Amino acid sequence: xKTSHFVRFLKDTTVLAGRRSSxxxxxxxxxxxxxxxxxxTWKSLRDELKMAKPFKxxxxxxxxxVARTAALxxxxxxxxxxxxxxxxxxxNVLRILRGAGEAGLCRNEVGERLITRVPDVTRxxxxxxxxxxxxxxxxxxxxxxxxxITDKGLQLLNKIDRExxxxxxxxxxxxxxxxxxxxxxxxxxxxxxx
Numbered sequence: 591x592k593t594s595h596f597v598r599f600l601k602d603t604t605v606l607a608g609r610r611s612s613x614x615x616x617x618x619x620x621x622x623x624x625x626x627x628x629x630x631t632w633k634s635l636r637d638e639l640k641m642a643k644p645f646k647x648x649x650x651x652x653x654x655x656v657a658r659t660a661a662l663x664x665x666x667x668x669x670x671x672x673x674x675x676x677x678x679x680x681x682n683v684l685r686i687l688r689g690a691g692e693a694g695l696c697r698n699e700v701g702e703r704l705i706t707r708v709p710d711v712t713r714x715x716x717x718x719x720x721x722x723x724x725x726x727x728x729x730x731x732x733x734x735x736x737x738x739i740t741d742k743g744l745q746l747l748n749k750i751d752r753e754x755x756x757x758x759x760x761x762x763x764x765x766x767x768x769x770x771x772x773x774x775x776x777x778x779x780x781x782x783x784x
Contacts, residue, residue, distance in 0.1 A: 656777075663761060670757050674750060679708055680718055684747045687724060687739035694727075694738035718743075 635655045636644065645651040667678050676684075686703045687695065695703075701711040708714055715737055718724045723743035726735050739747070762770060 656780075666757065666761060670753065671750070674746060675721075676746070676750070679704065679706060679714065680723070681747075681750065682706070683714065683718060684723060684739055684743050687737060688744065688747055690738075692738070694736040696734055696736060700737060 635641075635651060635658060638658065639654075645654070664678060667681075671678060671681055682705050683700060686700055690699075697711050697715060700715070701707070704711075715724060715726065719726055722740060723746065724737055725740050726737050728735050765773075
């Protein structure tokens, strides 16, 4: 079991560290981006899953660790969106359509940009249109339907966007920004061949 403690830098500590910094020159970076104050304890995946035998390979452990972490983060995000009667996939659609602007996107383009693929994008968009979060309009080519976010959808998204940073800090605030950047780069490397 590994334990790591993260302590908030108080004003007097910053002053003291600043004095040390002036003595040591510019080689000491005393910037504190992480203000998570709780003690964080973590277990290995084997311990979490109560496994008696080791993993067959480091690749298997890595894949299962990513899946377990994603499931935990997804569950927390889904719980945060419940009061807004929104699923994580619907939230993702609203973000995609906000990014598309007035031009909007067709169903296939929305489906290609989703974080989590869904088997029936049309039904997903139907439910969101029924809720007044999006609108769809046929173009001159009747096969092409443009989907746009509505004012109601934008208002909901803006409200959620004010709440989510605090949730993300609770989820990842105990990890230093440099380590998060390393994680992002590692995951990009993995996705490059999948």
